[in-house]
Amino acid sequence: MICAGIDAGSRAIKVVLIDDRALTVAGSGIVAQGVHQKELAAELLNQTLKEAGATHHDIRNSVATGYGRNTVALADTTITEITCHARGVHHQQPEARTVIDIGGQDSKLLHLSENGHVRDFAMNDRCAAGTGRFLEVVSEQLEVALIDIGALAAKADAPASISSMCVVFAETEIIGLLAAGESPENIVAGVQASIATRTAAMSGGRVNGPIVFTGGVAMIPGMAEALEVALGDRITIADKPQLTGALGAALLAAEQQ
């Protein structure tokens, strides 16, 4: 039988199907989030099942997670993304002790115990300044594709200082930097450093390695390096980091009777 994990995030919906005995991935899919979350999740699940050669009858259990988890009516249960990311990371890297998840609208820092359970966690809750949304705003302002931001930042010679705690104010700050002749390379590097610094601040100075980086922002080149600088520790990017939450949800679904 199959178990399904559906991660209804703020920017994308992700589905992972796993074989409930072998705990191997049987299929996965991603679609951009939208207004009709319930329908989008259902369509993505149908599509992923079809690609895996399975049907709804093959699903033994399903868990929804993510910001929009309560809108995923087809899931059997819901579990928060905190627990799901921890489970997904523990499955991939049992030695991990800290998980950093930066998504489209929030970021989290989880401390894991040896058995993979979350010991404690912190989430940003003030503004999108520590999240992927900040990078989206910058990429739009600088007319650079999100995926190219890392390459641009790598060319920076003196990362700009971004001091605003709020994305809206930071946007104004960036306009000011551009007007002052600052290079896009230095601005992007400054934004990445700013996100990394805010994320590191959530740790309260308590970060135990190994550290694993999950969430959509982990796929953006340069972010892991910026976090390494901010935390003073090595960081590993999870395999398919955007799917970690959905993978954890599927694994937790498999563990449920």
Place this chain on the structure above:
Amino acid sequence: MHSQSQLSLAEWDERYAELKRLGLQEPSYGGPISRHVAEGDLRLRRLKYDPSWAALNLWNFLLTEEDRLRTARQRGSKIVGTMKDLGTIPVMAYSLPNLVAFYPDGAWWIPCVMELSAGLLKVADDLGIDDSFCPVRAMLGAFVTEAHFPRPDLLVCSVGAVCDDFSAIAQRLPGLGHAVHWWEIPHRREPDKDEKAVALPGGAEAPSAQVDFVRGELEGVRTQLETLAESTLDDTALSAGIAMANRIRRSLRELRHLVFTAPSSPLPALELLVAEMLAIHFCSDRRETLRVLQDLLTEVRSRIESQEDEPDDGRIRVFWVNPVADLRAMNLFEACGGRLAGTDFLFAHALDEIPEDLAPLDALARTALADPMVGSGQQRAERICRDAQTFGAEAVLISRIPGASHCALESSLIADTVSRELDLPVVEIEVPPLCDAMLPTLQTRMEALVEVARARRKP
């Protein structure tokens, strides 16, 4: 389990009609809770309530304070607004006949309860006290509109080691024509080695010189109250007032103990929060406060007796720090699988018994100095740890109030101390006056806390 039987407002209306048919005897301020919606308390439509007659009285008592104040005025009583000290000056005011005290600071809940319809925050905005300040700025709006409480005959306000936001707002009141008697509360410090240390209620200590100073300040308050009441407030009357306040505090102590330690929570978090608030100012009727609390106690004891031989409700036992600006958050907390196992709503000193074996003003000075907001954040955090341990909390939730600097600055300290001392999971949330748009975010944090604590139960 209580949460399964919590009622919506419409369900309470049906239950009320049924209780009336069965011959419900109500106090003078009785009636269905929904009647307050017609008076503008729109938030009540969104809350879930305990289904007991005792809880009905609690809500009605809370929501009719303005009526009591206006009746007191008509009766010729003098009205004292006691501000910021959270529980000490009302004990003095109620020791005099012909004085009624109320708590203007409580106006910070009006934007929530009336879903912003009263426009109090807008008034404060117009006066330059914007949303970078604590929601208690609604109090300024209430003083301007005079629509939520009668104009007091005297305001007594503590300043010094209290919230800066509050002081800034309160300092506008003389300009609005209000007579304010300011009294100073110093920052409570640890006694030096060569100083005489005095034990305070709640376990802290202060130098005797600080207690002497506060006693002197309270002497000034006594004089002001005597002048207003045209009556002498002697130590005998003050001691009687303290004894009565202690009856209320003992009732609350027992209520809290039962709620926090019963196998299944016998009272919802929302009603406990409201009940604790009564300790601050007695909701403008000290004797009725005691009756309301004793009825709640009777209900809770009865529920606990009926729980015998039933298993633990399985909910995660959470120590809650700071009051919420939107009462709906308390309902959400229980919907996420939590139950209260200790609280610190920023007025722990108003729940501690006032010493009755000391000169009354000395006892009140010690109580005022025990205020968690006038001591160091570290001392507050340590008391939270002690209480969380006493009540067997499995997690700690720290609720911040947007713009309230005290909450924002202390929350990290408390979180770090709890993590270090107790190794409990902690979550910080921020609850605005209307949290509807924040519900998914709040829900995630609360559910995650419950999940993390539940995972720790597993071997």
